[in-house]
Structure formats: structure tokens, C-alpha cells
Amino acid sequence: MFQEMAVFTGNSHRALAESVARHLEIPLGDCEVFQFSNEEVFVRYLDNIRERDVFIIQPVVSPVNTRLMELLIMIDAAKRASAGRITAVIPYYAYGRSDKKDQPRVPVTARLVANFIEVAGANRVLTIDMHAGQIQGFFNIPLDELTAFPLIAEYLRSESFDAPTIVAPDVGRAKLARDIASRLNCDIAIVDKKRTGNNEHAEAMTLIGDVAGRDCLVIDDEILTGGTVASAVRLLRERGARSVRVACVHPVMSAKAFEALDIPEVDEIVFTDTLPLVHGEFKTVPTRVLSIAPLIGDAMHRIHTGGSVGALFR
Ligand code: R5P
DSSP, X not given: OOEXXXXXXOSSOHHHHHHHHHHHTSOOOOEEEEEOTTSOEEEEEOSOOBTEEEEEEOOOOSSHHHHHHHHHHHHHHXXXXXXXXXXXEESSOTTTTOOSOOSTXXXXXXXXHHXXXXXXXOSEEEEEOOSOGGGGGGOSSOEXXXXXXXXXXXXXXXXXXXXXXXXXXXXXXXXXXHHHHHHHTOOEEXXXXXXXXXXXXXXXXXXXXXXXXXXXXXXXXXXXXXXXXXXXXXXXXHTTOSEEEEEEEEOOOOHHHHHHHSSTTXXXXXXXXXXXXXXXXXXXXXXXXXXXXXXXXXXXXXXXXXXXXXXXXX
């Protein structure tokens, strides 16, 4: 067994790292992480971490490339400081949408990032709802992928929404919608979405399922521009939905998302705190933030003590 846990964070999301540390009832470790005037990142651990079980909590959020470099350099510094084991805790894994060569002459950046993390010296990765399952296979080190969807389903149950219809905003999320609907014992509907080109434009084409007079919940892994869920919301309203809520795990939310979704057709937006809102805020639409910190903290504790992470979801 490794010596005590030591938990550190860079500059992505200090509030989340502090909540995790509070949940674990240990202090967040001291570490300097800053950029010089030439933008190069510098890291220095201020605590002794020799032989410690080090966890670095760093979602890869805007500015994505800087936060990714912070993570890599923190891993490198921990390795050179003789940490016993290094777990990269990456609540949001950026570049996940570049997960296959689906056009000529394009990269598979999700794989490249996995290589960076391994080469930097991470021994394990802990992450949450990656964009696609196959990204797990890009790593040759152990990776635990948690899911926040049970948390979202629990929220719906606790608020006692009257048999909501769970809506997949594209065919890729149909299985997810079915899983959540079976937890809540309710119906699903599926939007057929079309994307053209690489310009982030999404269009809801048709709807499979009847939503007239129903309370709907559109569910997705992440919201970036809001285009996917906004076009689903419009279609649901056209088809007579009584109310429409939107939920996602990762509120990536570029500035466009606040324009697209701060609209009366949306009754509520639910998301977790895997990453902070850095490009704006919702002014009129009600929001609900579900904290992911207890789930991350429990998984870290199990990794540290050799317990089962899978048991968290049984
Ligand atoms: C797509 O496959 C994803 O599940 C999301 O629907 C997508 O990443 C959301 O992007 P946007 O908010 O820009 O439509």
C-alpha cells in the first residue's frame, strides 16, 4: 500500500478540488502552478510527496491547451519528486470528440492526449463520462471512468417529476436515454440530428416518439454551443411538449450556449460541476448544479485503499 494520499490541483477548477478534499477530510496540497510572461507553465510542489499516493485533479477546460500543459507538467514534476503513484483525475477529458479518423487527413487527438498523459508519467487515470467509450482503450495504464448520469436520474426522482419522457438529442445518446428511462420507469424519445461539416452546426431533423402534453428531459453528455439541445428543444415544443428540461454532465458552454439556451422554451438546465462555467452565465433560465465531488472523492478513496470502484455503481 502506498503512503497517505496527497491531493493537488492546477488552475482549472479549484472549487471542485477543494470540495473533493473536504469530502475526503484532508487538506488540499500546496503547489505553485503559474505561467511566466512568455506563457510557459511552471510547477513546484511545496509539500514533500516522496512515496505518497498523489492525485492531481485537473479537468481540461478553457483555456484548454494551457490547462492540459499544467496537468502534464504537474505529472512530470510529481514523478521527478519521487511520488509513489500518480493518478490524473480528469473530470472532463477535452479533445474527446476527436476520437476517430472519420474524414480524410484528420487526427485522433483523444489518443494523442492519452499518450501525452502516459509519457508524462501518470500511473492511473480517473475520469467521468468521456465522450466515447473507446477512448478508454487509448490508454495502456489503468483507467476508471465514473458516470454522473445516476446522479442526474436521482435528482429527477427526488424532484418527483411526473413520468418525464427522457429525450436523446441524437441517435448516439439513445442507449443513455433508455438506461435513464429504465431507472425512472418512464418513456423515451429520440431526435434524429444532422451535422454538416466541421462548423459546430447541429440540426434536429425528426423525432421518434410521442411527446405531446409530456414533460421532457433532454439529456446529453456535454453541451458546447448548445446547438444540439436547442434544436431538440425547438422540435419538442413544436410537437407539443408541455415542459422541457435539459441536463448534461459536462457544461462546457461556450458563449454561444448562453444565447442558445437562455430562452423561455427551456424550463430548467441541470448540470454537474465537472468544470466551471467560464464563458458566461444563465440570466433567466433556472439552473441546478449537482456536485460531483462526493463521487470523485469516494472513487479516489477506493483507489487509494484498493477497494472496488465499480461497487460505487451497484
Ligand atoms: C455529440 O455527440 C455530443 O453528445 C453532444 O451532443 C455535443 O458535443 C454537443 O455539442 P453542441 O452543444 O455544440 O451542439
